[in-house]
Amino acid sequence: MKPVAEACLRNQAPIAEAVREPFADVTTVLEVGAGTGQHAVYIAERMPHLQWLPTDLAEALPGIFAWVEESGLDNLLPPKALDVTAGDWGLTETFDAAYTSNTLHFIGWTPVEALFAGVAKRLRAGSPFCVYGPFNENGAFTSPGNQGLDEWVKTRDPDAGLKDLADIEALAVGYGFKLENLKRLPANNLLLVFRFDK
Ligand SMILES: C[S@@+](CC[C@H](N)C(=O)[O-])C[C@H]1O[C@@H](n2cnc3c(N)ncnc32)[C@H](O)[C@@H]1O
Structure with a gap:
């Protein structure tokens, strides 16, 4: 059964609305931490010009397979196992764009660094990298809901937790990404649109 x-x-x-503009002129998209695969299906269905590769830890792949298969979409590739902390991501191709949602608060700072480092290796110069999720701003939670989420993810992994927007921006700059746009989405989530500049 498909996970929901x-x-x-x-x-x-x-x-999907927020990524429409940054992904308007790209073809291949690498998704990191695809989870159930629902975002992959939803966006790929609405943007048929994209060739979307969902990836996640091996344990998540059966659920993503189920979504991909049922969708019947030919612009959605079979999911691949990708652990951001692995030295070798097992990918040889480069992509026009990258996407990740709700991952940065779910993992610790070291894996977040690995995520940006790895995405930087797989993107062409000038590519957009869309990062969606909850962030702290000026060192503070932006809602009680986000604070509750921070407490919950730390029960799973003490190193996890919401990251501060300024820290993420500084980290991203170190890997060649410039924060081009910031969109405020419902439920105190942000869509950060980085541009890979190297
Ligand atoms: C909160 S879920 C978000 C899933 C989905 N992107 C969404 O927005 O619903 C976080 C995801 O990060 C993945 N993840 C955790 N550690 C990871 C790692 N080291 N490498 C790649 N993905 C990882 C988990 O398997 C999970 O699917």
């Missing part, structure tokens, strides 16, 4: 994340059903429409 209720949060995806709530946030998929605003996310």
Whole structure:
């Protein structure tokens, strides 16, 4: 049976709208931490010019396979196993764009660094990298809901937790990404549009 994340059903429409412009002129997209695969299906269905590769830890792949298969979309590639902390991501191709949602708060700072480092290796110069999720701003939570989420993810992994927007921007700059646009989406989530500049 397909796994269903209720949060995806709530946030998929605003996310798809927000990535429409940055992904208007790209073809291949690498998604990191695809989860259930719902965002991959929802966006690929609405942007048929994209060739979308969902990736996640191996344990998540059966659920993503189920979504991809049922969608019947030919612009959605079979999911691949990708652990951002692996030295070798097992990818040889370069992509026109990258996407990740709700991952940065879910993992620790070291894996977040690995994520930006790895994405930088797989993107062509000038590519957009869209990062969706909850962030702190000026060192503070932006809502009680986000604070609750921070507490919950730390029960799974003490190194996890919401990251501050300024810290993420500084990290991204170090890997050649410039924050080009910031869109405020419902439920105190942000869509950060980075541009890979190297
Ligand atoms: C909160 S879920 C978000 C899933 C989906 N992107 C969404 O927005 O609903 C975080 C995802 O990060 C993935 N993840 C955790 N650690 C990872 C790692 N080291 N490498 C790649 N993905 C990882 C998890 O398997 C999970 O699917």
